[in-house]
Amino acid sequence: GAVVSQHPSWVICKSGTSVKIECRSLDFQATTMFWYRQFPKQSLMLMATSNEGSKATYEQGVEKDKFLINHASLTLSTLTVTSAHPEDSSFYICSARGLSRQAGWYTEAFFGQGTRLTVV
Amino acid sequence: QKEVEQNSGPLSVPEGAIASLNCTYSDRGSQSFFWYRQYSGKSPELIMFIYSNGDKEDGRFTAQLNKASQYVSLLIRDSQPSDSATYLCAVFIYSSASKIIFGSGTRLSIRP
Numbered sequence: 001g002a003v004v005s006q007h008p009s010w011v012i013c014k015s016g017t018s019v020k021i022e023c024r025s026l027d028f029q030a031t032t033m034f035w036y037r038q039f040p041k042q043s044l045m046l047m048a049t050s051n052e053g054s055k056a057t058y059e060q061g062v063e064k065d066k067f068l069i070n071h072a073s074l075t076l077s078t079l080t081v082t083s084a085h086p087e088d089s090s091f092y093i094c095s096a097r098g099l100s101r102q103a104g105w106y107t108e109a110f111f112g113q114g115t116r117l118t119v120v
Numbered sequence: 121q122k123e124v125e126q127n128s129g130p131l132s133v134p135e136g137a138i139a140s141l142n143c144t145y146s147d148r149g150s151q152s153f154f155w156y157r158q159y160s161g162k163s164p165e166l167i168m169f170i171y172s173n174g175d176k177e178d179g180r181f182t183a184q185l186n187k188a189s190q191y192v193s194l195l196i197r198d199s200q201p202s203d204s205a206t207y208l209c210a211v212f213i214y215s216s217a218s219k220i221i222f223g224s225g226t227r228l229s230i231r232p
Contacts (some may be wrong), residue, residue, distance in 0.1 A: 006163075034220055043208065043224040044164070057219075093163050095220070108154065109212070109220050114163040 003027050004096045006112025013084055013119055021079045021115045023094030030096035033077035034109065035069060038091045050077055074098065084119045091116050123147060124211050126223035135232050139196040143209030143223055146190065152212035153185055155194045157205045158225065164208055168194065199230045 003026040013019050023033060032051050036044040048064075050056035050071035058064045068080040077096075081088055093114040124145050133139040141155075152171055156164035170176045170183040170192065182195040192211075196203055209223040 036222075044222045046219060046221065049219045091161075097220075108152070108166060108169050109210075110166060111156075111163045 004030075004094065004110045004112045006094050006115055008115055009113055010116040011118070013117070015085050015119055016083055018080055018082045019084055019117060021081075021092055021094070021117075023077045023079070023096065023112050025075050025096045025098060028096075028098050029074040030077070030098040031074065032097045033069075033071050034095045034097070035067075035077075035079050036093045036095070038093060038114075044093060047079075081117065084117070086119045089117055089119045122223075123221045124209055124223040126207075126209050126226045128224055129227040130229050131226055132229045132231055133199050135199060135201060135230055137199055139199045139203065139228055139230070141194040141196075141207050141209075141226050141228065143192045143194075144190055145192070145209075145211045145221075147211070147213050148187075148190065149213055150190075150211045151214045153183070153192045154210040154212070154220070155181075155183060155192075156208040156210060156222075157203075158208055159205050167207075196228075201230045201232055204228060204230045 005024045007022045035047045038044050046059050047062045048056040048058045050069050052071050052074050056069040071077040094112045095109045097109045126143050154169045155167045157167050158164040168183045170185045176183045180197045184193045206225040206227050208225045210220050212220050
């Protein structure tokens, strides 16, 4: 399957600081990136959807000024958690869907490895 | 009503038996349907996807889709202890704001 690389895999930061998480599609053009958050023993909650070159579409209840999403290229999207607080501690996962150069058709949504964020 | 619903389980199945996981969805505009497996602390991994009504088989896995009933299922034959995980049903909705919505997941436990 297609490869989506997410970095870092884990991060610990102090309350009030900002954290940037990167999501890269390695072998296909990711026209759409999805960002999810998952709390322990809960399902993935979609935070926002971003299409390359456009502003992200945020789900209801997700603060766009707190969770900044940039999708400037077909292979990279970033999520920045600004002024992080302990309640932002969670598992953040990106997924990418797009056109496979090899297959010539849209790939299914593949996930990055996830980022475990702990705010202390 | 949730957009994608699954029984949270846990579903306990003896090793070697068939595990049956079910999922219903509310949006008739849903186009693609996915089953993911997620081990604790790990990211989901895609098992199967299905677009058309009927069955789709891949190894020990069979996905079944019934768009009229808005129902999708996953069968796991010859269940193994390594199949113990949470299985997430996901639906791709193509619209002005295309997105993939996940169910809450079903915990499957295969007992030796």
